[in-house]
Amino acid sequence: MESAQTPNQPGRLIGGAGQRQVQLPLAKAFSIAMQNIRVRFWRSMITAAGVMLGIAFLGATFGQSIIEENTPVKNAQGLSAQQAQIQKEEAKTRQNWLVSMSLIVCTVGIANSMFMSVTERFKEIGTMKCLGALDSFIVTLFLLEAGFLGVIASFIGFAVGFLGGVLMKIFQLGPEALEYLPPLRAIQSLGISVAAGVILTVLATVMPAMKAAKLPAAAALRSEI
Amino acid sequence: MSAGSGHEWIVRTKGVVKEYTMGGQTLRALKGVDLDVRRGEYISLMGPSGSGKSTLFNMIGGLDKPSEGNVFIDEVDMAQLDAAELAYLRCRRIGYIFQTFNLIPVMTALENVTLPMIFAGVPSDASAEKGMQLLKVVGLGHRYHHKPTELSGGQQQRVAIARSFANDPALILADEPTGNLDGKTGTEIIELLRTMNKDRGVTVISATHDLKMVDVSDRIVYISDGQIERIENREDIKISLGEMHGSGGLAH
Numbered sequence A: 001m002e003s004a005q006t007p008n009q010p011g012r013l014i015g016g017a018g019q020r021q022v023q024l025p026l027a028k029a030f031s032i033a034m035q036n037i038r039v040r041f042w043r044s045m046i047t048a049a050g051v052m053l054g055i056a057f058l059g060a061t062f063g064q065s066i067i068e069e070n071t072p073v074k075n076a077q078g079l080s081a082q083q084a085q086i087q088k089e090e091a092k093t094r095q096n097w098l099v100s101m102s103l104i105v106c107t108v109g110i111a112n113s114m115f116m117s118v119t120e121r122f123k124e125i126g127t128m129k130c131l132g133a134l135d136s137f138i139v140t141l142f143l144l145e146a147g148f149l150g151v152i153a154s155f156i157g158f159a160v161g162f163l164g165g166v167l168m169k170i171f172q173l174g175p176e177a178l179e180y181l182p183p184l185r186a187i188q189s190l191g192i193s194v195a196a197g198v199i200l201t202v203l204a205t206v207m208p209a210m211k212a213a214k215l216p217a218a219a220a221l222r223s224e225i
Numbered sequence B: 001m002s003a004g005s006g007h008e009w010i011v012r013t014k015g016v017v018k019e020y021t022m023g024g025q026t027l028r029a030l031k032g033v034d035l036d037v038r039r040g041e042y043i044s045l046m047g048p049s050g051s052g053k054s055t056l057f058n059m060i061g062g063l064d065k066p067s068e069g070n071v072f073i074d075e076v077d078m079a080q081l082d083a084a085e086l087a088y089l090r091c092r093r094i095g096y097i098f099q100t101f102n103l104i105p106v107m108t109a110l111e112n113v114t115l116p117m118i119f120a121g122v123p124s125d126a127s128a129e130k131g132m133q134l135l136k137v138v139g140l141g142h143r144y145h146h147k148p149t150e151l152s153g154g155q156q157q158r159v160a161i162a163r164s165f166a167n168d169p170a171l172i173l174a175d176e177p178t179g180n181l182d183g184k185t186g187t188e189i190i191e192l193l194r195t196m197n198k199d200r201g202v203t204v205i206s207a208t209h210d211l212k213m214v215d216v217s218d219r220i221v222y223i224s225d226g227q228i229e230r231i232e233n234r235e236d237i238k239i240s241l242g243e244m245h246g247s248g249g250l251a252h
């Protein structure tokens, strides 16, 4: 690709065919993304904390729900098998509702913290466009940063939240609570939480970043927050 | 004009109009601007605040599109360039300097200067070497590892100037480069730009309120209310002022 470019002539703006900006290699974008996270460490941590909290909430709900769902209904009150079944169904609906609610809460939390962190960098996006960054490079950069933060924060958030939820159940039911926690369900909820965390983080970052990258550079430069 | 006149004009604007629409109201920031800029020239755009200097600067630099009219660079209509061609142009052929410096805050002075070279695909050691050399030219070789927040306004603007020269551009666009600097630092920055213009043959178009700029400009374009009011050659001003004051120097 590079070889097809006509060399620049001093003093002239337009050189001829093939003078098109090419996408930077991914490795370069990756190293710039990592530098952005490292240098903005505390800002990145605060952003990541927003994701962590959301996913911790989701993890805690999962931990409690799974145990509750698998706790056998005590038949002390002499319930019929049918009534016990109904009670179990009701518990399940309630748990589903709780998980959905916590998913919404965590979506709002993550979207808020990621939106803020992109908006405060609109001017930087405008500057990079002036220096020759392609729109796709800017989006890649934010995608990598968000993906990295999302993965780390989701794992930590899940670990903290899930453990917390399970501990609460242990306090409530005693150590046998652990018997009602099928490992497969635990792994499944880890998968769901991390996927939700990463997808939400990336979406909430890339959507505004794409919008800013598409703006004329002058408009991105003007934005002050 | 000679037969080779196609090579003479680096930038020409033809009937450039820019309208901004806000809340149903339309504001005409530029009302049909025709400006021809010669290769190697040093031009100052002068005019009161809100007269449209930055708007014109954005049109010439390909940072925004005119509502009507055309901007030609090397006789090519900028509207014909696609995103990748525009990015190439912004990366390697035009250097931008802003009133607010616009350095990348997380990067050191050297990283800021090398960023355009990275975008141009220059290998890291070659770009670092050239970055250091440019920082030395602007007198900041010893501060290469400092972040923008650790530099004074004048120093940040020097970094921005070094950055604008990273890929040996043909055109430097400077929007009030001395606007946030004190008088002495402003003069140094202007002199630096003039030296680059003289030594490297780079065309400079600079928007300014700063009358010191008159001293170094080949032509001064006065803009008022979105239109070109008049254009003066420096020689003419020198002569008229010389007659008035009985000396060749400017009062400013």
Ligand SMILES: Nc1ncnc2c1ncn2[C@@H]1O[C@H](COP(=O)(O)OP(=O)(O)OP(=O)(O)O)[C@@H](O)[C@H]1O
Pocket: A222, B020, B021, B022, B027, B028, B029, B047, B048, B049, B050, B051, B052, B053, B054, B055, B056
């Ligand atoms: N993005 C925008 N949206 C709406 N109006 C704008 C926008 N950019 C500029 N304007 C308006 O266009 C006019 C010209 O603005 P411009 O920034 O070009 O002036 P200027 O000559 O650079 O002024 P200054 O010397 O203060 O920088 C002003 O009235 C301004 O309010």
Ligand SMILES: [Mg+2]
Pocket: B053, B054, B055, B175, B176
């Ligand atoms: Mg302005």
